[in-house]
Amino acid sequence: MEETTTLDIETLKEQYIPGPQSLHLQRAPVPNDVIYTVxxxxxxxxxxxxxxxxxxxxxxxxxxxxxxxxxxxxxxxxxxxxxxxxxxxxxxxxFSEFLLPLYVKEIRSRRDSALVLRSERNVTLNVRNSQGHLTGQLTVGSDSVEAQCRRLEVRSRADGQPLFSADADEIRIGTRTFTVTGSEGAVFRHSVETPLIQSSASEELKLESPTRTLTMGAPRGVEVTSAHGALTVGGRKDLQLQSTEGEIILDAATVRLASLPLGVFAPEPPGRASPQPPPPPPAGQATYEVCVCPSGKLYLSPAASSSTCQAVSNICLWS
Missing domain, CATH: 1.20.5 (Single alpha-helices involved in coiled-coils or other helix-helix interfaces)
Structure with a gap:
């Protein structure tokens, strides 16, 4: 029969499980001459x-x-x-110099000095709407001033009345007088509408159309007056005074018709009338009669006890 070994638990605990005093570890001693710095x-x-x-x-x-x-x-x-x-x-x-565009609401100078805008090329003022589109432009260059806008107005400083206005349809001048000081006068390519054309007191007024016809018309009449001098109406060719519904009145103290041709009273039949110019009047002839041809031409005829005007006169036939 085998021998049994009895294990004593308490003995095993004492052999393999150390006590509480054996758990404390002893630290190595630190020398006093070692210093740690930070x-x-x-x-x-x-x-x-x-x-x-x-x-x-x-x-x-x-x-x-x-x-x-x-x-x-x-x-x-x-x-x-x-x-x-x-x-x-x-x-x-x-002096101020701006190298880039300037956006301002108002530019004004001092009360005792003028506002001067100077540029080496030109000065341009642009006006734009809220969408940024260009609505007006004023460009001052070295040889011209250009304005691009719908309507250009120049107003008086005193009362603000428009002195000059221009748009795509018409140009208006609101001053009392419009004076042209050029030696050649004013040249109009098309028609001109005005209530009065008047020259100064020391100068002559001349209306001329060198290559075309000069026409003056008004619904209530045209008045040509020379208050302090002579009035001359001349033309290279025919001068026609025509009234469709009224009269042509020559009202003056003296009405003179110069250089009228002289006709001769011819009792002969029209077929025997001489086409040669009439002889000069006698030396004692001093009174003449003004005759009118059917064509409207005027001529002189020696006055007699009765009218010497003839529709078949040599002036009317050969003129």
């Missing part, structure tokens, strides 16, 4: 100093540039140099 050393320290120096130099340069800009631009609490800021807007003193 900080940056080596390349980290040099980089930090370099960054601090760079920031310091940058700050000094920025400060110097700021002072230089303030000195050059003459900056102050009221503005910048010739530019002054106020509640009403911006005020510029002296």
């Amino acid at each position: 900080g940056l050393y080596g390349w980290r320290k040099r980089c930090l100093y370099f960054l601090l120096l760079l920031f310091l130099v940058t700050m000094i340069v920025n400060l110097a540039l700021t002072v230089w800009i303030i000195k050059v631009m003459n900056l102050s609490t009221g503005g910048m140099g010739n530019l002054q800021l106020s509640q009403d807007g911006i005020r510029l003193e002296g």
Whole structure:
């Protein structure tokens, strides 16, 4: 019979499981001459100093540039140099140069000086609507002034009445008189409508059409008057006075018809009338009769006890 071994549990615990006092570990002794310090050393320290120096130099340069800009631009609490800021807007003193477009609501000068806009090429003022479309433009160039708009008006400073207006349909001049001082006068390519054409007191008034016909017409009549001098109406060819429904009245103290041809009373039949010019009147003949041909031509005929005008006169036949 085999022998049995009895295990004592308490004995095993004492052999393999240490007690509480055996769990405390003993630390190694630390020598007194070892000191641990905290900080940056080596390349980290040099980089930090370099960054601090760079920031310091940058700050000094920025400060110097700021002072230089303030000195050059003459900056102050009221503005910048010739530019002054106020509640009403911006005020510029002296000459100002703009390199880019300028958008403002109003430009005006001081009360004691004029406003001058100067450019090496031209000065252009543009007006645009809310959509940005161009509605008006004024261009002042070296040899011309151009205005592009629907209607151009020039008004009087005193009462604001329009002095000149122009659009696509007509041009109006609102002044009391329109004076042309050119030596050649005024040239009109088309018709002119005006209530009065008058020259100055010391000059002559001349209406001329060198190559075409000069026509004057009005629904209530045309009046040609020379108050202080002679009135001359001349033409290279025929001069026609025509009235369709009225009369032609020559009202003057003396009506003179110069250079009228002289006719001769011819009792012979018309077939024997001589086509040659009539002989000069006798020396004692001083009275003549004014005759009118059927064609309307006037001629003189020696006056007698009865009329000597003949429709078959040599003047009427051969004229």
